[in-house]
Amino acid sequence: MPLTPEPFPPSRRTLLRALGGGAVLGGLAGCGVPAAYVAAGDRAGPDRSADDKRLTWANWPLYIDTDDDDSTRRPTLDAFRRRTGISVDYVEEINDNDEFFGKISPALMNHQQTGRDLIVVSDWMCARFVRLGWVQEMDRAHQPNVTKYLDPLLRSPAFDPGRRFTVPWQSGITGIAYNRGKLGREIRHVKDLWASDLKGRITLLSGLDEAFALLMQGNGVDIRTWTADDFHEVCDQVERYVKNGQIRRFTGNDYTKDLVSGDVLACQAYSGDVIQLQADNPDIRFVVPEEGAELWSDSLMIPDRALHKANAERLVDYYYDPEVAAELAAWVNYVCPVPAAREVLAASKDEDTAALAENPLIFPDTRMRERLVIARDITSRERVGFARRWNAIVGL
Numbered sequence: 001m002p003l004t005p006e007p008f009p010p011s012r013r014t015l016l017r018a019l020g021g022g023a024v025l026g027g028l029a030g031c032g033v034p035a036a037y038v039a040a041g042d043r044a045g046p047d048r049s050a051d052d053k054r055l056t057w058a059n060w061p062l063y064i065d066t067d068d069d070d071s072t073r074r075p076t077l078d079a080f081r082r083r084t085g086i087s088v089d090y091v092e093e094i095n096d097n098d099e100f101f102g103k104i105s106p107a108l109m110n111h112q113q114t115g116r117d118l119i120v121v122s123d124w125m126c127a128r129f130v131r132l133g134w135v136q137e138m139d140r141a142h143q144p145n146v147t148k149y150l151d152p153l154l155r156s157p158a159f160d161p162g163r164r165f166t167v168p169w170q171s172g173i174t175g176i177a178y179n180r181g182k183l184g185r186e187i188r189h190v191k192d193l194w195a196s197d198l199k200g201r202i203t204l205l206s207g208l209d210e211a212f213a214l215l216m217q218g219n220g221v222d223i224r225t226w227t228a229d230d231f232h233e234v235c236d237q238v239e240r241y242v243k244n245g246q247i248r249r250f251t252g253n254d255y256t257k258d259l260v261s262g263d264v265l266a267c268q269a270y271s272g273d274v275i276q277l278q279a280d281n282p283d284i285r286f287v288v289p290e291e292g293a294e295l296w297s298d299s300l301m302i303p304d305r306a307l308h309k310a311n312a313e314r315l316v317d318y319y320y321d322p323e324v325a326a327e328l329a330a331w332v333n334y335v336c337p338v339p340a341a342r343e344v345l346a347a348s349k350d351e352d353t354a355a356l357a358e359n360p361l362i363f364p365d366t367r368m369r370e371r372l373v374i375a376r377d378i379t380s381r382e383r384v385g386f387a388r389r390w391n392a393i394v395g396l
Helices: 021-030 075-084 097-109 123-132 144-149 190-194 208-218 228-243 255-261 271-280 309-318 322-332 341-346 351-356 380-394
Strands: 054-059 087-092 118-122 167-179 202-205 247-251 266-270 284-287 293-301
Touching: 054 309, 075 087, 075 309, 075 322, 097 118, 097 123, 118 123, 118 309, 123 293, 144 309, 167 190, 167 208, 167 255, 167 271, 190 208, 202 208, 202 255, 208 228, 208 266, 208 293, 208 380, 228 247, 228 380, 247 255, 255 266, 255 271, 266 271, 271 284, 322 341, 322 351, 341 351
Parallel strands: 054 087, 054 118, 202 247, 202 266
Antiparallel strands: 118 293, 167 266, 167 284, 167 293
16 A cells, blocks of 8 residues: 555645635625524434445545546545445535535525535634535534544634534644755754755645644744734734745645755745655655644534435544544555554555555654644634735735
8 A cells, every 4th residue: 555645635724815705605604694504403304324325525635545447446434434334425426625625515504405525624714614604514423433532632623522423534844954964964843944054945725724733833832822912923023024034825635845955944844745755765854843733634524404414423423433543544654543554554564555644744652742733713803904914914
């Protein structure tokens, strides 16, 4: 089984490109417009799971294991069908959080079915769905593996205390990647990005939700409780470094190409990408700064009016079986939300697979875990103003 699916897979933490319709809708709901919100009693519909052994699952491209010889086959899903008799219509239709939000929001705000029983979006977008009442609470009685094996670091984000409505699919770290060979020194702090020998050779992520937390941590801010003042301090700081030429440009996932080419020596980066880059260039390093880094997730949710809720809950729990989680982690290479999968990989007879158990970017070690924090999300009331200022700085 290959360690990585492709050299440069699309980012799961897609940028907020502009103030689109989805952002506006989220802002309206936060300002008290009642039409979009769905009360708890109106979220469920008749569940056909007992008689209809199937479900539809919307996910991102390249975000599940595939067969080496047949990319249309997905071994863990095939095993789920054999184990349970439940077939899965797996649709790789999510390429951007806001775009997908806009795609299914008309149905959800009108109390209609979306045609999907399970979806995966980034946690900052999950927060919007939860606030709007567009997802159903999962029944943990049907999910003993989730209860037992979910990583304690991911159990209770601010937007979903106790993870009642969301379950992490895969997780990751936003930190700093750099070329140790070309730079000739270590990077240990966020402030190291502002060093004179990196002028014009660094990039930052362009997406508001992707970029702000790490920069705040560099200023000593607890990103679990950050304030508007903290946000504007970061914006002031970034503006200065844009004007003096320190920052080469702002990027989406294409920062990987700049780093590989040597045009950039250091950048904001995602842990999953760096694992893949290191396979070809061991000089590329990933660092969780001493001040800390943001731990994020893309999470599974069951939308309102889903026709196969119990089947979806069963599938979610299946992926929290450590054996299954290990098989997925070996292919996807993001931070595994099931720490118990590490022992499964370590016991593998395949040396490359067993080595993954020791990779701290898949299973963070104790020291790294102490520096990983889940940021509080940007609320709907904050988003419009914050996005306007950030997008003006980065040129979106």
